[in-house]
Amino acid sequence: MGKRFCFSLPLLDFEMKLADLLKEKKGIKVFGSTDVSVRGVTADSREVAPGYVFFAYPGQKVNGRSFISEAIKKGAKVIVTDSCPEKLLPNVSYCITPEVKKTLAIFTKTFYNKIDEKMKIIGITGTQGKTTVAYLLRHILLTAGYDSGLISTIKYYDGKDWMRAENTTPEIYKIFSILAGLYEKGIDYCVMEVSSHALSLERVFGLNFAAAGFTNLSAEHLDFHKNLEDYKLAKMKLFQNLTEESFAVYNLDDPMGVEIERTTKAKKISYAIKSMGSIRGKVGKITLSGMEFYLNTEDGERRGRTFLLGEMNLYNILCAYGLSRTLGIKGELIMKGIETFRGVKGRLxxxxxxxxxxxxxxxxxxxxxxxxxxxxxxxxxxxxxxxxxxxxxxxxxxxxxxxxxxxxxxxxxxxxxxxxxxxxxxxxxxxxxxxxxxxxxxxxxxxxxxxxxxxxxxxxxxxxxxxxxxxxxxxxxxxxxxxxxxxxxxxxxxxxx
Missing domain, CATH: 3.90.190.20 (Mur ligase, C-terminal domain)
Known part of the structure; x- marks a missing residue:
C-alpha cells in the first residue's frame, strides 16, 4: 500500500516575500508588514512550519479560523482569512479578503513560480471513468517513454513516492507540492482526476491545464450539490477555464459533451460511439477475458484488443486516445498502451x-x-x-x-x-x-x-x-x-x- 499523503515542501528552495505574493491578488487589506519571508503555504494547521502562510476559512467539517492561534504557535508569519481577528499579534501579518480560497490558489501558484505553466497537466472529469482514463493515459505515456505524475481517487504519485489518496483532487497547495516534486525530477507530465467538489471549492482555481477530458454525466454527489444542474455547472468550470492553447476532449454522446463543444474556447477533440465524433469507436467480440474494439481516427482506422470490458470502457479508451493525441503521441504507441493496460484496482x-x-x-x-x-x-x-x-x-x-x-x-x-x-x-x-x-x-x-x-x-x-x-x-x-x-x-x- 502507498504511504498516506503528507504535505511537505520538495527539495527545491522556495522562498518569497509576502509583498511579491500580494502583487498577484488585488483587494486584500493587510495589517502588519509585507516584508515577510514566506517559506510555505497551507490551510491545515497541523502542517504549519516556521515562515508559513496559514489560510483560515470554513470547511465542510471544521472552521479554519478556530486554528489560527495554533498556526501562529507553530510559526505561521502570515494569516489569510475573511475577517480581521479581534486581537492582532505583533510579528504576524494579517491579510483580509472575502476570497480566501481563490487567494490560496493564487498565492500557491505564485509561491511555486507558476511551475504548472512549465508542465503539461491533463485533467479528467465526469461521473464515471475518471480513474480508468487517468491510469490508462499514464500507462500510454509510459509506453511512449514519458514518466508522469498521477493524482487520482486511489493514489497520488510525485515522481518518487506513491501515496494513498485522501481526496480525488487534493487542495491546491498539495497539488503544487506534487507538481514541484515532479518538476524537480524532470517529469513534465501530470495526469489528474478533477472532481466536482474540487471545482466547486476552488481547489484547481488558476491551474494551467494543457488538456481536459470529459467522460460522462449522471446523478452523483447530490448530497453536496443542490441538483443535477448544479453538479453539471461544477464540471463545466474545467472547460470554461481552458485557454485557446489548451485542448478539450469530450464525449459527444453525452449532452454535456455537446455543451462543451458549443462553449469552450479550447481546441476540440470529440469522441463517440453513437454520434459522429472526431474519434469513433465500436465494440467487437467480447468475453470475460477481454474485448476487441475498432477505432476510426483522424489518422485512419484501427483495430485492437483490450483487457477492459464493455461499452463503458470503450468510452474510456476513446477519451484516453483523444487526450494522448493532444500530447503528440503517435497512434501506434497509443494502441500499444491500450492493449497492454491491465486495468485499475477495484474497477471490474x-x-x-x-x-x-x-x-x-x-x-x-x-x-x-x-x-x-x-x-x-x-x-x-x-x-x-x-x-x-x-x-x-x-x-x-x-x-x-x-x-x-x-x-x-x-x-x-x-x-x-x-x-x-x-x-x-x-x-x-x-x-x-x-x-x-x-x-x-x-x-x-x-x-x-x-x-x-x-x-x-x-x-x-x-x-x-x-x-x-x-x-x-x-x-x-x-x-x-x-x-x-x-x-x-x-x-x-x-x-x-
Missing amino acids: ERVENDRGFEVFIDYAHTPKALENLLQTVKPLAKRVILVFGCGGDRDRTKRPVMGKIATELADWVIITSDNPRSENPEEIIEEIIKGIERNNYEKVLNRREAIKRAIHLAKRGDAVIIAGKGHEEYQIIGNQQVKFSDRKEAELALRGK
Missing part, C-alpha cells in the same frame, strides 16, 4: 480462482455505474450474483433506484452494508428495498458474510459481482475506519475461510 477487477465461475470487484456506487456494470457482465455469464449496498450520510434518493436496477439486471442480489457512517445500516437497506419490485434478493447485514454467501451460491459459468467499494480497504462505521477489503474477503471465501 477479476479475483482469480479455479472454481469455474468469475468474481469481480467494482467501485460502482451510483445508479448509472451499477447499470453499466451489470449490462456489461450479464450477457457473458449464466447467472449474475450481485453483492451491494449504499453509503450512509450520502444521497438517499439513489438508494431505491439502485435497488430497482440491481434486481432487474442481476439474477440474485444480496443487499448488505457499505460504509454506513453515522446511519443505521438496516435502515439504509430498507430504503434500498423500497425500489424493488421483484423477489430475487436477500438481506445480509454483515458485508463479510454477504460475500461468503455470494461465493457459496455461485456455480460454474456464473459471475459474482461485489460492488460499491472497489479499491477501498476499509469500512466506515460511525466515525471510525475499520480495515476491510472486498478483494481479500472474496479470496478468503474462495478458500472456504
Whole structure:
C-alpha cells in the first residue's frame, strides 16, 4: 500500500516575500508588514512550519479560523482569512479578503513560480471513468517513454513516492507540492482526476491545464450539490477555464459533451460511439477475458484488443486516445498502451480462482455505474450474483433506484452494508428495498458474510459481482475506519475461510 499523503515542501528552495505574493491578488487589506519571508503555504494547521502562510476559512467539517492561534504557535508569519481577528499579534501579518480560497490558489501558484505553466497537466472529469482514463493515459505515456505524475481517487504519485489518496483532487497547495516534486525530477507530465467538489471549492482555481477530458454525466454527489444542474455547472468550470492553447476532449454522446463543444474556447477533440465524433469507436467480440474494439481516427482506422470490458470502457479508451493525441503521441504507441493496460484496482477487477465461475470487484456506487456494470457482465455469464449496498450520510434518493436496477439486471442480489457512517445500516437497506419490485434478493447485514454467501451460491459459468467499494480497504462505521477489503474477503471465501 502507498504511504498516506503528507504535505511537505520538495527539495527545491522556495522562498518569497509576502509583498511579491500580494502583487498577484488585488483587494486584500493587510495589517502588519509585507516584508515577510514566506517559506510555505497551507490551510491545515497541523502542517504549519516556521515562515508559513496559514489560510483560515470554513470547511465542510471544521472552521479554519478556530486554528489560527495554533498556526501562529507553530510559526505561521502570515494569516489569510475573511475577517480581521479581534486581537492582532505583533510579528504576524494579517491579510483580509472575502476570497480566501481563490487567494490560496493564487498565492500557491505564485509561491511555486507558476511551475504548472512549465508542465503539461491533463485533467479528467465526469461521473464515471475518471480513474480508468487517468491510469490508462499514464500507462500510454509510459509506453511512449514519458514518466508522469498521477493524482487520482486511489493514489497520488510525485515522481518518487506513491501515496494513498485522501481526496480525488487534493487542495491546491498539495497539488503544487506534487507538481514541484515532479518538476524537480524532470517529469513534465501530470495526469489528474478533477472532481466536482474540487471545482466547486476552488481547489484547481488558476491551474494551467494543457488538456481536459470529459467522460460522462449522471446523478452523483447530490448530497453536496443542490441538483443535477448544479453538479453539471461544477464540471463545466474545467472547460470554461481552458485557454485557446489548451485542448478539450469530450464525449459527444453525452449532452454535456455537446455543451462543451458549443462553449469552450479550447481546441476540440470529440469522441463517440453513437454520434459522429472526431474519434469513433465500436465494440467487437467480447468475453470475460477481454474485448476487441475498432477505432476510426483522424489518422485512419484501427483495430485492437483490450483487457477492459464493455461499452463503458470503450468510452474510456476513446477519451484516453483523444487526450494522448493532444500530447503528440503517435497512434501506434497509443494502441500499444491500450492493449497492454491491465486495468485499475477495484474497477471490474477479476479475483482469480479455479472454481469455474468469475468474481469481480467494482467501485460502482451510483445508479448509472451499477447499470453499466451489470449490462456489461450479464450477457457473458449464466447467472449474475450481485453483492451491494449504499453509503450512509450520502444521497438517499439513489438508494431505491439502485435497488430497482440491481434486481432487474442481476439474477440474485444480496443487499448488505457499505460504509454506513453515522446511519443505521438496516435502515439504509430498507430504503434500498423500497425500489424493488421483484423477489430475487436477500438481506445480509454483515458485508463479510454477504460475500461468503455470494461465493457459496455461485456455480460454474456464473459471475459474482461485489460492488460499491472497489479499491477501498476499509469500512466506515460511525466515525471510525475499520480495515476491510472486498478483494481479500472474496479470496478468503474462495478458500472456504
